[in-house]
Amino acid sequence: MSFDATNDTFSMTPEQKAVFADENSPVAMVGGFSLLPAVYHDEPRLAEAFKTGKGLRWSDHCNCMSCGVDRFFRPGYRAHLIAEWLPALDGVVEKLERGAKVADVGCGHGFSTRLMAEAFPNSDFIGIDYDEASIDCARAEISGARNLRYEVAKAQDFAGSGFDLVTMFDALHDMGDPVGAARHIRSAMKNDGTLMLVEPAAGDSLADNLNPVGRVYYAGSTHICLPTSLSQDVGLGLGAQAGEKRIAQVLRQGGFSQIGKPAASPFNMILEARP
Numbered sequence: 001m002s003f004d005a006t007n008d009t010f011s012m013t014p015e016q017k018a019v020f021a022d023e024n025s026p027v028a029m030v031g032g033f034s035l036l037p038a039v040y041h042d043e044p045r046l047a048e049a050f051k052t053g054k055g056l057r058w059s060d061h062c063n064c065m066s067c068g069v070d071r072f073f074r075p076g077y078r079a080h081l082i083a084e085w086l087p088a089l090d091g092v093v094e095k096l097e098r099g100a101k102v103a104d105v106g107c108g109h110g111f112s113t114r115l116m117a118e119a120f121p122n123s124d125f126i127g128i129d130y131d132e133a134s135i136d137c138a139r140a141e142i143s144g145a146r147n148l149r150y151e152v153a154k155a156q157d158f159a160g161s162g163f164d165l166v167t168m169f170d171a172l173h174d175m176g177d178p179v180g181a182a183r184h185i186r187s188a189m190k191n192d193g194t195l196m197l198v199e200p201a202a203g204d205s206l207a208d209n210l211n212p213v214g215r216v217y218y219a220g221s222t223h224i225c226l227p228t229s230l231s232q233d234v235g236l237g238l239g240a241q242a243g244e245k246r247i248a249q250v251l252r253q254g255g256f257s258q259i260g261k262p263a264a265s266p267f268n269m270i271l272e273a274r275p
């Protein structure tokens with residue numbers, strides 16, 4: 001920010017405004033700053049978790065952590081999900097327009113589920129998350145949509161079947177048993193169904209990820225994603241920078257055979273998986 005002493009005013013460049021002052025901008029980063037107090041708050045518990053290796057459950061983090069995550073990811077979903085990511089999938093928008101059954105697994109505060117439900121009123125959406133407090137927040141924001149509901153459940157054993165589309169936004173790598181989750185999702189989907197996986201942008205090696213976005217994600221992963229995964233059964237600990245190859249391996253182990261990357265943004269990679 002610059003200060004002009006002649007007229008006593010502060011100003012931002014258009015780029016600074018897009019990052020710091022406009023929450024509707026696709027590159028807004030202010031949500032990340034609301035995550036930081038939660039990480040500092042959790043520091044003693046995280047230090048203990050590093051020693052024991054037992055991790056820290058999502059629900060045991062400071063409760064404003066999930067608010068920060070929600071705020072951090074919203075601008076990207078608002079900018080890309082309906083306009084770019086869903087249209088990049090093979091035949092999915094046509095199904096959603098006709099009327100499809102959709103599950104958004106690991107939905108957190110449910111912003112992604114709500115965006116899709118509002119855009120496709122003929123389809124039915126369920127948002128699923130194992131964190132009760134997040135589902136309470138998601139339910140509080142439903143604006144009378146009749147095609148949307150939220151349930152507390154685990155990705156590895158949620159109820160329901162015959163889904164045309166399952167989505168996961170920045171959630172698979174947080175899970176202790178992502179292979180079990182992928183396997184259950186595959187069994188709950190129709191044979192011509194699609195899994196859309198939105199994961200943090202990442203290359204396949206450490207060297208590929210030593211850039212500003214990768215550094216932010218490694219820091220977030222160490223404090224949030226890895227402890228969450230290690231606190232669950234299996235505790236695979238993929239981390240937010242697992243990369244496309246490793247995620248595709250998990251999906252293949254879960255029973256998916258056709259896996260591609262039809263879209264990407266500076267912060268996310270979009271994987272499409274089919275049985």
Ligand SMILES: C[S@@+](CC[C@H](N)C(=O)[O-])C[C@H]1O[C@@H](n2cnc3c(N)ncnc32)[C@H](O)[C@@H]1O
Pocket residue numbers: 058069070073105106107108109110112128129130131134153154155156168169170171174175176228232
């Ligand atoms: C990084 S947050 C992403 C939340 C939301 N999808 C978003 O993009 O804002 C990861 C979410 O995965 C959920 N999660 C982690 N492990 C889970 C599991 N085994 N089953 C269901 N949800 C899980 C957490 O509770 C959390 O809400």
